[in-house]
Amino acid sequence: MSRRIVIFAAGSRGDVQPCVALGQALRARGDEVRLVASARYASMTLAAGLGLAPLTADPAEILDSEAGQELLAGGRNPVRFLGGFRRILGPMAERLLAECLAACKDADLVLGPTLGFLPRHVGEHLGVPWGLIHFQPSQPTGAFPHPFVPRAGMLGPWARRASFLAVDQIAWQLSRPFVNPWRRTALGLPPVSLRGPMHATRNEARPVLACFSPAVVPRPADWPAYLHLTGYWFTDDSAYEPPAELAGFLAAGPPPVYVGFGSMVPKDAAATDRIVRAALRLAGVRGVVQGDPGTSDEHVLAVRDVPHAWLFPRTAAVVHHGGAGTTAAGLRAGVPTVVCPFFGDQPYWGERVAALGAGPAPLPFRDLSVPRLAARIRRATGTASIAERAERLGRRVREEDGVARACEIIDTMTA
Template sequence: MPRKIVLYALGSRGDIQPCVALGRALNARGHRVRVIAAARYADLIASAGLDPAPLSVDPADLLNTEEGQRLLAGGRNPVAFLGGLRRVLGPLAERLLGEILTAARGADLVLAPSAGWLGEHIGEHLGIPSAVIHYQPSHPTGAFPHPLLPQARLLGRWGNRVSFQAVDLLAWVLIRHFVNPWRRGQLHLPPASLLGLPRRVYRERPVLCCFSSAVVPRPRDWPSHVHLTGYWFLDEPEYRPSEELAAFLEAGPPPVYVGFGSMVPADPQSAHRLIHDAIHLAGVRAVVMGDPKSGLTSGEDVLVVEDVPHSWLFPRMAAVVHHGGAGTTAAGLRAGVPTVVCPFFGDQPYWGERVAALRAGPEPIPFRKLTVRGLAEAIRQAMHDPVIRLGAEHIGRRLSAEDGTAAACEVIESLLPG
């Protein structure tokens, strides 16, 4: 029986594309799907045959603010990261929560990221089932620590498990004074307790992990309601490159891709010069993601592009250099080409470590420590180390054989009422 499913896609394009891919698969099964996301992604959502519910808050714009730059500088520190999110989103919380609630009305099922457990609150208010989306491993386990607290591994399995609970508790402490007034005022629900809500979510709420067991092996102590589905890839076979891009690719050997998604360096011009110099020192050609209107310039061996689907571009590259966002990392790994991760903050260092552990790329280099020589050496290693090339090809074949959206659809349909 067709149902209305609401997906809340919090974040930048790397968070929205998996939800669009999942929504399109659900739509093909006869369900109606609404995707709540920043307004700039409304066309992407609508072109997939889904119902966009635009938000007035855009994470990409927030990163350009002074507080956003402070957030990017926080690195992997969970206190700095979560505190930064609170400062950035706090003044906008009431408006944002109201828009999310309005967009979710009439749903039969709501799927949302774990941030604030918004799906839990909305599901409780509407009397419908909800599930949590994890873009990185976020359910407690003794097998490894939370991506934001790698130091916890020093305390063994106990420390690993507690690290997840500590990060979630800290996040809930920071945002509950936004969420509980919303629960009382708009949802007509009692305030959620400090410890009760996390425990209930851990024990009861279904989780869809939007990543592959080939990249993150499933821990043995995850309960059965945590579903590791595989990645939700959004392919865009209808894409046609510009004449300039097509000519550049045909003019020489496969280039290297360099791009940092929605991450905004404090000094974009200096960062671009560093990239240009590293490309020249490495002796490679490169496709660099950026805005040519901002002063970024192309050259004989460098082409600046604005927006090219990773699913089309990455398989045509010799290697990819990026910030380590979950979606970009997945696209690079599936393409079967070596990856160089230069993380800024959050879970990005974790994905860089996973790439290195899979021998699909060198050790990650934090963006703030990036130098011309260091980036050039990492590119050369990625392209010429046979172990890395074989590792990248191996994981690429494994991910290409998976169908994460189909697996996720099976789980979702099992949760629908009736």
């Protein structure tokens, strides 16, 4: 029987594209799927045959604002990171929550990330099943600390577990002033206590879909059975036809190095572009960079939007910000990765890449310079062990079918 499934995909492309992949697979099985995402991603969502409930907040505009630049500069400090989100989204909270609720009015199942625990509130209001999506490790464990609190890793298993609970609490205390009034006035539900919804959600064993690879984040022994480490969710970009300029550039010489920072908006984009191009020259490699095609030259091709799944396997290495989606694409391609993280979970993914031997140590974007970036590129492209480990890891990731596994779990949620 066809189900009406709503997936919250608020955020940048790295948050939206995996949800599009999942939505496509569910639609192919006969379900009606609606994504709640920024209107910026309407064309990608609608081209996949999915419904869209557009949010009026644009992630790119947010990151380009003064408050957004402060957020990018906050690194992985959870108080600064989550506090920055509160300052940015607070004035929009009432409108965005209303948009989210309207998008779910006829849902049979609601899925979404833990931020604000929107699936729980809406599912409780509608009386329908709901589950959570983890784009990065968010379940308490004694095996490693929360991605935002790496120093807790040195203090033993109890501190590692406590780091996840601490981030949960910070997130809840910052969102509670918006969420509880919304529960009362719009949903007709009692407010959630100071303790927050996390403890009750885990006690209820609500399904969690962790859409990253066990080859990249090995499953800790203390994660509960209700958390399903599915593997990554990838869209099918095999039908992509490259423009003549790109095809010609790739054919004209050795595989280039890709450099792009996704949805991140550097404070001085022109200076960043100069650093990147100079580092490529110093490293002695050709490059494909994210930027204005009119700035291309013999050694560097600038492109607007090329599917990573198509481009990355044709490169010698990839340099990016370490977003979960871009990291997944690079690892799947089996090529070395250089991560230049800005904030949030990006430093964590850079550390995982280095720990797995698929790339050098991450280079924080705030420390970006021509000699440092050139050195990372030379190490990524000139070290046989990195190339071998990246290729081996890529094979493991390609063997997984995270979307199919997620669909199997979703079937049990509505049975």
